[in-house]
Amino acid sequence: MDKAVEVARDDFGTVSAGRANPALFQRVLVDYYGSPTPLNQLAGMQNPEARVLLVTPYDKSALKEIEKALVAMPNLSANVGNDGEIIRVTLPELTEERRKEFVKIVREKGEQAKVAIRNIRRKAKDDLDGLSEVGEDDISRAEKELDGATKGHVDQIDEALKRKEAELLEV
Known part of the structure; x- marks a missing residue:
């Protein structure tokens, strides 16, 4: 679940807020001598x-x-210009409409992360239900801990989503 929250935060970082940030390009793969290579390499x-x-x-x-x-x-x-030595990437000023589009994209990414956490919870719950050598009290306690962990991780995603939305809508 921690990994899902981390991936969600990374995904949020790839959405532009009108400022040039190297994190926007962390997922760019370049075909370098026939193999996809991350841009930062x-x-x-x-x-x-x-x-x-x-x-x-x-x-x-x-x-x-x-x-x-x-x-x-x-x-x-963005405008991408090549002068033979360097590449200059100029991000356009964000319009109100474009900001709202980005908010939709970020919300979609947040929902995908929540689905991933719920899938992890479902798998763990199935594993708990499959245990036969453990008492019902222990299983019940473990399910409560699992629900608490799930809620905590979903809340972390909601908080990160709220911060990113505020950043995107800031003019």
């Missing part, structure tokens, strides 16, 4: 301005492939 990233990110490839021959991967990124809608 191929290039350094800096954000000199709030809406600009500079991507400096370690290997200049990967420049075109990195640019192609950045242009193909879903939900980015």
Whole structure:
């Protein structure tokens, strides 16, 4: 369940709030000599301005492939420019409509994380029901602990979701 909360927070980080952040690009895979390679292994990233990110490839021959991967990124809608040495990614100013779209995307990611936690709970409950050598009191106590853990993790996701929504709607 902790892993599901961590993945949800990482997913929330990949949604732009109008500021250039290297976390937006943590899931970008670049076709580097035939194998998908994470962008952070191929290039350094800096954000000199709030809406600009500079991507400096370690290997200049990967420049075109990195640019192609950045242009193909879903939900980015940024201007990607290549000057032969570095790639400049400029994020547009977010409109009210685009902010609401991002909130919907984040809520969807949050709901997927909650479903993952509920699936973990269901599997653990089935495992508890399958135990025959343990007394009913112990199983009942374990189920209460499981429900408490589930509620705590769902609350963590809700809290992270609330923070991300506030960040997205902030003008």
